[in-house]
Amino acid sequence: MSLALVKGLIAFSGIALTLGGWYFDAIKKPYTHLFSPHWLPHARFHSALWLFSITLANLGSLFLLYGNFAERDTQLAIYMAAFLPGLFYLSFFPSLLFRNASAWDDGEKPFLFTAPQVLVSMVMLLVLGVALWMDAQLRS
Numbered sequence: 001m002s003l004a005l006v007k008g009l010i011a012f013s014g015i016a017l018t019l020g021g022w023y024f025d026a027i028k029k030p031y032t033h034l035f036s037p038h039w040l041p042h043a044r045f046h047s048a049l050w051l052f053s054i055t056l057a058n059l060g061s062l063f064l065l066y067g068n069f070a071e072r073d074t075q076l077a078i079y080m081a082a083f084l085p086g087l088f089y090l091s092f093f094p095s096l097l098f099r100n101a102s103a104w105d106d107g108e109k110p111f112l113f114t115a116p117q118v119l120v121s122m123v124m125l126l127v128l129g130v131a132l133w134m135d136a137q138l139r140s
Contacts, residue, residue: 001134003073007065009131010078013124014058014085020120021054032105057084078135082128089121089128 025033025047033039034047064072064081071077095101096118103115112119 001138003135003138006078006131006135006138007081009127009134010082010085011062011065013082013089013127013131014061016120016124017085017088018055018058020117021051024117025051038106054085054088057088060084075135075139079132082132086125086128089124092118092121 026035031037034044034051036044039047061081061084064077064084066072092103096103103118104110
């Protein structure tokens with residue numbers, strides 16, 4: 001167990017969120033989100049807002065982990081670095097409470113008990129939790 005592993009787990013969760021978000025929401029074809037011809041312009045705006053928000057938040061997380069500043073490896077810096085991607089992973093769950101909301105892409109037939117991105121968010125929250133637990137163990 002080392003601080004490098006803690007930071008690597010946190011960085012992995014943020015990078016996976018950012019790259020996954022861009023791939024599944026903007027690049028993967030057929031387009032289902034940002035460039036979907038079926039989406040209204042304001043819905044595409046919100047999709048772009050989501051993508052840029054996760055990108056900027058996770059750049060902030062990487063700066064907290066690896067940037068050059070006096071408090072870099074403090075507990076607060078590590079916790080905030082984990083909080084930034086965790087915030088987006090956590091947002092998957094209350095979003096499902098809205099009437100007629102679905103984590104499944106439109107037209108996709110469910111093949112699991114929940115959409116894959118919800119499972120990924122659970123796993124990534126577990127990864128972040130393990131990283132924070134490891135950090136606490138290193139500090140005690």
